[in-house]
Amino acid sequence: MSTVMNDETLPEFNEIWQQTLGWQPHQQQQEQYQRLYQEILAANRQINLTRITDPNEFWEKHLWDSLAGVIGIDLVNPNNLLQVIDIGTGAGFPGIPIAIAFPNWQITLLDSTRKKVNFIDCLLPILELKNCQTLNGRSEEIGQTKHYRENYNIALIRAVGEPSICAEYALPLLKIGGIAILYRGHWQEEETLKLELALKQLGGKMALIRPLQTPLTQSVRHFIYIQKIVKTPPQFPRQVGIPKQHPL
Numbered sequence: 001m002s003t004v005m006n007d008e009t010l011p012e013f014n015e016i017w018q019q020t021l022g023w024q025p026h027q028q029q030q031e032q033y034q035r036l037y038q039e040i041l042a043a044n045r046q047i048n049l050t051r052i053t054d055p056n057e058f059w060e061k062h063l064w065d066s067l068a069g070v071i072g073i074d075l076v077n078p079n080n081l082l083q084v085i086d087i088g089t090g091a092g093f094p095g096i097p098i099a100i101a102f103p104n105w106q107i108t109l110l111d112s113t114r115k116k117v118n119f120i121d122c123l124l125p126i127l128e129l130k131n132c133q134t135l136n137g138r139s140e141e142i143g144q145t146k147h148y149r150e151n152y153n154i155a156l157i158r159a160v161g162e163p164s165i166c167a168e169y170a171l172p173l174l175k176i177g178g179i180a181i182l183y184r185g186h187w188q189e190e191e192t193l194k195l196e197l198a199l200k201q202l203g204g205k206m207a208l209i210r211p212l213q214t215p216l217t218q219s220v221r222h223f224i225y226i227q228k229i230v231k232t233p234p235q236f237p238r239q240v241g242i243p244k245q246h247p248l
């Protein structure tokens with residue numbers, strides 16, 4: 001059966017996947033990405049999930065960008081069985097594209113907004129994604145809950161706040177040796193210095209700063225990898241709202 005191309009059809013861009021990340025989705029994964037796109041477009045008519053709706057933009061900003069944070073770096077071995085948390089996942093980014101790519105990772109999709117979590121709860125069975133679970137709550141509270149604290153190998157965090165706020169949300173949730181991945185746009189040397197001061201208090205160290213250019217629009221991206229080296233002191237994360245009001 002031939003595929004009808006319309007404005008709800010995602011490009012496959014297999015060559016670009018290969019050239020930039022040395023990876024490409026197989027047929028079933030392509031279908032899951034296509035379905036994800038359609039479900040988000042449909043739900044976006046009812047609730048505000050994303051302003052990115054153009055197929056090429058969706059591919060670059062939601063799919064490629066999500067995967068670019070975890071593919072091709074020695075710090076993350078895709079073959080390992082990993083416990084992953086996506087903090088402030090929104091409509092499921094970067095967690096859902098990563099869960100589709102790596103079915104042996106267990107991914108918790110955390111967001112404080114109930115209606116976004118409800119959307120993802122409906123989406124997961126449609127995508128037949130069995131390696132994801134949702135969690136509705138504030139990372140400040142989740143990070144102080146025994147069941148979740150120090151439970152994860154990887155914490156993903158995109159478009160949630162300043163780097164030191166992201167670090168305060170992410171580090172308490174990681175096991176020692178675990179990696180927090182901050183998805184950022186432009187990145188200045190001063191941000192590294194400021195983040196390093198916060199990391200001293202949180203038990204982490206900068207492991208890698210990886211600059212990348214997006215393949216379609218040549219936009220600047222930086223992926224910041226933080227390794228947890230010692231336990232995070234129990235006072236972190238601070239109470240709800242405090243990390244944002246008074247960043248470390």
Ligand SMILES: C[S@@+](CC[C@H](N)C(=O)[O-])C[C@H]1O[C@@H](n2cnc3c(N)ncnc32)[C@H](O)[C@@H]1O
Nearest residue numbers: 088089090093111112113137138139158159160
């Ligand atoms: C700008 S959206 C980014 C969504 C997604 N990560 C992305 O890149 O498309 C920020 C999301 O973080 C969530 N959020 C903000 N602060 C949070 C917190 N302290 N704990 C959990 N979720 C939070 C919001 O509800 C929102 O869905």
